[in-house]
Amino acid sequence: MNIQKNISLKKYNTFGIDVIANRFVEINSLSDLKKIIASEKDLFLIGGGSNMLLTSNINKLVVHLNLKGIIVNDTEKEFVFVTAEAGENWHEFVLWCISQNYGGLENLSLIPGNVGTSPIQNIGAYGVEIKDTFYQLEALEIATGKIKTFTKEACNFGYRNSVFKNELKNKYIIINVTFKLTKNHHKTNISYGAIKTYLQNISEPNIKDISNAVISIRESKLPNPKEIGNSGSFFKNPIINKELFQNLNKKYPNIPNYIISENEIKIPAGWLIEQCGFKGKRFGDTGVHEKQALVLVNYGNATGEEIYNLAKKIQETVKSNFHINLEMEVNII
Structure with missing residues (x-):
């Protein structure tokens, strides 16, 4: 070392x-x-x-x-257990699984980051989250140096959330993650509208087709961090109660929404930010991406403080206009 x-x-x-x-x-x-x-x-x-x-x-x-390695435990007829070390690049790992015809992660293609941090955030996209294929992880306890195994239940996954963002924050280092993936892909998820449109001319899309669709959609509206500094979605999509939604719907009849439960409705944060006029706006070397209002960007020499101040301004404006609290998805250090 x-x-x-x-x-x-x-x-x-x-x-x-x-x-x-x-x-x-x-x-x-x-x-x-x-x-x-x-x-x-x-x-x-x-x-x-x-x-x-x-x-x-x-x-x-x-x-x-920078721990590297992938291990396959192929003992079941319908499923395969794949363990990836924490330092494996997430997107490259997803593509590797698809190349082996292991299904379940294809909707999560092109998400930036490494395997080890994926459960912390319970990363998700296009109708799928880590928890849907997660089997277990191993983590090193910083205080004792002992390795502990965490099951799905122990991780307490929520929307972009887990036990590692709350009571166990800074107490463990995730060293590997095991996923339970399919060999026969009878339950692929193509319910997301843009994916449906992309695959409309393919009668029986396979997991590679779905991955290609996701990659194409993401590349069409999300900036490549290697070209423009960003961290993907900066804010969580807020979940509001039915009463607030009904009041907003009177003023904004076309407000996009997704019903979570009888009294919970999810509103796209990008739509709220766009309605407040931030989409495509630049403030010095930081700004809001021109194609996706959910993404804050560094055009070259922005400081973290400048990006954080822009995020706070967006939160305040959304709160003032819609009475909705936007929660940051990105960790502020």
Whole structure:
């Protein structure tokens, strides 16, 4: 292990924010990770750097988790268990599973980040979430150095949420994740409108077709972090009560909505932001993407604080106009 000093984290976060790590180490093995936590408890972990906004320099030891490897346990007739190490790139892992004809993750193609952080956020897209195929994960307890297995129930998954964002935050380091994937794909999810449209000329779309559809849709409206710094969806889609929705529907008859339960309706955050006039607006080197109002971007040299201030301004405007609280999906550091 080589602990470096005063390292820029610009290439380690998808927003491309140039902050400095006082100390930095890249971890490529579980044994090295155990050595690190045996000597240091106050750590700052970076995987794919896709769900964070860095607003200041980091004085903790920054640990870039780069554990690699995929293991397949093929013991059942209908399902296969695939374990990926935390440092595997998420999209590359999804494509690998599709190449093996393992189904269940195809709707989650092209989501930025690494496998290890995917359960923390319960990442999701186009009608599918991690919890739908999640089987278990192994995590290293920072305080003791012991490895613990977490089942789906123990992770307490919610909408872009898990136990690792709440009571177990900063207490465990996820080292691998196991998914239960299908061999025969009878229950693929193509209910999302844009996917249906893309696949309308394919009579029996396979998991590769679905993945291609998702990739095409995402590329058409979401900026590539390698070209424009961003972290994907910056805000969660808010869930409001029926009474508030009915009041809003009188004023905005075409407000898009998704019924969650008898008294819960989900409203697209991007639509709310667009109605407030932010879509495509630029403020110095930061702004709101021209094709997707849910995405805040760094055009080159924006600071994390500037992006955070824009996010706060958007929250305040949406609250004032719609009486809806927008919650940030991205972790503010």
